[in-house]
Amino acid sequence: xxxxxxxxxxxxTRDLKKDYELGAETVHALRGVDMKIDKNxxxxxxxxxxxxxxxxxxxxxxLDTPSSGHYWLGGEEVSQLDDNDLARIxxxxxxxxxxxxxxxxxxxxxxxxxLPLIYAGLPAKLRHERAKGALEAVGLADRIxxxxxxxxxxxxxxxxxxxxxxxxxxxxxxxxPTGNLDSATSREIMEILVSLHDRGETILLVTHERDIAAYxxxxxxxxxxxxxxxxxxxxxxxxx
Amino acid sequence: xxxxxxxxxxxxxxxxxxxxxxxxxxGVIVGVTFLISVFAVVEGMNRYVQDDxxxxxxxxxxxxxxxxxxxxGGRQDAETRRRQSRNPDITTTDAAALRExxxxxxxxxxxxxxxxxxxxxxxxxxxNVRLIGVTDExxxxxxxxxxDGRGLTRIDDVRAIxxxxxxxxxxxKLFPDESPIGRxxxxxxxxxxxxxxxxxQGGLIGIIRDAAVVVPWGAFxxxxxxxxxxxxxxxxxxxxxxxxxxxxxxxxxxxxARHRLRPGQENDFDIETASEVLxxxxxIKNVLLAAGPGLVAVALVVGGIVIMNIMLxxxxxxxxEIGIRKALGARRIDITRQFLAESATLSTVGAAIGVAIGTxxxxxxxxxxxxxxxxxxxAIVMGVALGLMVGIVFGVYPALRASRLDPIVALRYE
Numbered sequence: 302x303x304x305x306x307x308x309x310x311x312x313x314t315r316d317l318k319k320d321y322e323l324g325a326e327t328v329h330a331l332r333g334v335d336m337k338i339d340k341n342x343x344x345x346x347x348x349x350x351x352x353x354x355x356x357x358x359x360x361x362x363x364l365d366t367p368s369s370g371h372y373w374l375g376g377e378e379v380s381q382l383d384d385n386d387l388a389r390i391x392x393x394x395x396x397x398x399x400x401x402x403x404x405x406x407x408x409x410x411x412x413x414x415x416l417p418l419i420y421a422g423l424p425a426k427l428r429h430e431r432a433k434g435a436l437e438a439v440g441l442a443d444r445i446x447x448x449x450x451x452x453x454x455x456x457x458x459x460x461x462x463x464x465x466x467x468x469x470x471x472x473x474x475x476x477x478p479t480g481n482l483d484s485a486t487s488r489e490i491m492e493i494l495v496s497l498h499d500r501g502e503t504i505l506l507v508t509h510e511r512d513i514a515a516y517x518x519x520x521x522x523x524x525x526x527x528x529x530x531x532x533x534x535x536x537x538x539x540x541x
Numbered sequence: 542x543x544x545x546x547x548x549x550x551x552x553x554x555x556x557x558x559x560x561x562x563x564x565x566x567x568g569v570i571v572g573v574t575f576l577i578s579v580f581a582v583v584e585g586m587n588r589y590v591q592d593d594x595x596x597x598x599x600x601x602x603x604x605x606x607x608x609x610x611x612x613x614g615g616r617q618d619a620e621t622r623r624r625q626s627r628n629p630d631i632t633t634t635d636a637a638a639l640r641e642x643x644x645x646x647x648x649x650x651x652x653x654x655x656x657x658x659x660x661x662x663x664x665x666x667x668x669n670v671r672l673i674g675v676t677d678e679x680x681x682x683x684x685x686x687x688x689d690g691r692g693l694t695r696i697d698d699v700r701a702i703x704x705x706x707x708x709x710x711x712x713x714k715l716f717p718d719e720s721p722i723g724r725x726x727x728x729x730x731x732x733x734x735x736x737x738x739x740x741x742q743g744g745l746i747g748i749i750r751d752a753a754v755v756v757p758w759g760a761f762x763x764x765x766x767x768x769x770x771x772x773x774x775x776x777x778x779x780x781x782x783x784x785x786x787x788x789x790x791x792x793x794x795x796x797x798a799r800h801r802l803r804p805g806q807e808n809d810f811d812i813e814t815a816s817e818v819l820x821x822x823x824x825i826k827n828v829l830l831a832a833g834p835g836l837v838a839v840a841l842v843v844g845g846i847v848i849m850n851i852m853l854x855x856x857x858x859x860x861x862e863i864g865i866r867k868a869l870g871a872r873r874i875d876i877t878r879q880f881l882a883e884s885a886t887l888s889t890v891g892a893a894i895g896v897a898i899g900t901x902x903x904x905x906x907x908x909x910x911x912x913x914x915x916x917x918x919x920a921i922v923m924g925v926a927l928g929l930m931v932g933i934v935f936g937v938y939p940a941l942r943a944s945r946l947d948p949i950v951a952l953r954y955e
Binding site for chain 1: 546553554557861862864865866867868869870871872873874875948949952
């Protein structure tokens with residue numbers, strides 16, 4: 302039995318494995334990942350397709366459970382939780398930022414940001430205040446009643462970031478957050494991530510672009526379901 | 542997520558897609574409209590038959606004894622008509638005998654009537670008048686209220702005084718600007734003094750009372766009757782249904798004895814009660830109330846299946862939304878509740894529309910026809926409750942499907 306992680310650890314995994322049954326064949330998507338991410342780290346994960354990147358992200362994001370191994374998130378072992386508890390963890394501990402933004406199209410920016418608070422059971426008035434505050438923090442105070450289709454790509458991603466942060470999660474999970482944006486907007490979004498990191502957020506970024514990964518302060522590469530390299534570097538320094 | 546949030550979310554979705562929602566709800570709307578209409582008409586007919594029709598024409602707990610005459614009952618063969626024409630008249634002596642024999646009489650009267658082409662007062666006249674000669678208890682027995690002046694008394698009858706109580710329509714026509722009490726009216730060559738005016742009845746059958754001139758039996762006999770002591774009908778009113786049933790049996794026995802009918806021989810007179818009419822109506826009502834729910838149920842089930850289909854499509858269309866919600870922390874129960882609230886809200890909105898249309902239809906019937914159609918409150922409650930139920934029952938399956946979606950798969954869904 303593993304020792305639970307100390308207070309400063311956000312993510313701790315031990316021999317994390319995930320197998321998929323694909324017909325008669327068993328695919329070993331993750332073959333044993335050991336990883337430790339501390340508070341206020343800004344980690345980028347890279348790897349070719351098929352390396353187990355998405356599988357790892359799903360496990361870290363509590364959208365899926367591992368076939369074997371252990372995973373502690375914020376001091377709580379979450380690898381064996383049931384559906385409802387996983388939903389609670391996603392709601393309280395994790396903020397998602399997706400490549401395709403994943404905003405609800407028929408509702409306002411404000412309502413989109415309110416969603417995690419609705420599932421957290423907050424009363425309407427408090428929800429409003431906090432969602433407004435989160436939108437102001439990403440510079441969208443004048444866009445709160447706009448629908449997603451009235452916003453630019455960069456603005457949409459900022460709404461998504463406000464939504465990810467509104468419940469004050471312990472981990473921000475960004476999955477190719479700049480994949481659908483032009484380079485100027487990408488820079489803008491990455492700078493927001495950097496400033497969030499400066500403010501103390503813990504960020505896990507999945508990307509396949511080296512210059513995006515360069516914004517992080519630690520790079521983990523995956524290959525064939527295991528960690529290939531794991532190195533710290535200075536922010537802005539080109540990664541190998 | 543709280544229920545209220547789910548309902549608000551559902552209303553927003555319904556409103557965002559108004560036309561689609563309407564077609565989705567057609568089945569439920571039709572079902573509830575039908576339900577409300579049937580109940581409104583049945584309720585209206587019920588009141589009409591019980592209060593107005595049976596109540597005014599036949600009277601409650603009242604029997605009417607009449608001679609069987611050939612004009613009635615539609616087509617009859619020549620033999621029957623001949624036999625009926627030999628039936629004896631009903632007379633005042635029969636009435637006296639019945640009063641002796643029948644127990645527990647509340648009111649009893651006899652009457653004869655004839656059609657008058659017109660009644661006049663000075664230059665004013667009213668055509669097509671029903672002139673009724675009655676004994677003193679007739680008005681009370683019929684429940685005809687005298688709102689102005691007085692009714693008819695035994696003295697009027699016995700002394701054959703030429704006084705009259707007139708219907709509201711006649712009073713309006715002959716004395717538009719003044720009280721008719723104490724004024725004279727002319728019936729053929731005779732002058733009658735108006736002593737009372739009847740309360741307005743109005744409506745379809747009100748014409749029977751409102752266009753009537755009621756005079757004492759004695760005066761009617763003297764002035765208008767060709768055949769002495771022959772009555773058109775004897776009316777007996779009882780306090781209870783049981784007393785009426787007993788009285789009806791005694792009346793039949795008494796008249797059979799007086800008419801010297803042998804056992805097995807058919808009655809040569811008629812005893813009518815309101816219960817015959819009520820029986821006929823009850824049969825119709827039972828058919829309506831039995832067939833109604835069946836049709837409503839079919840419409841609601843069809844409506845429910847349509848809602849289920851639309852909800853399944855909606856779940857498919859919104860797979861990604863469900864994925865997003867789950868990623869943001871929605872539990873299965875939250876998603877189930879969201880979609881259940883949506884289908885329940887959807888069908889309840891449909892039911893509300895159905896109630897509105899049904900009520901409007903009932904109102905229309907009420908205005909266009911003399912039928913007093915009215916929507917009973919329990920029908921509205923039932924309609925809305927049924928709508929809600931349909932939404933919940935047929936929403937369970939799509940809602941469960943939505944809640945069981947794998948968030949990873951749902952998030953990747955295009």
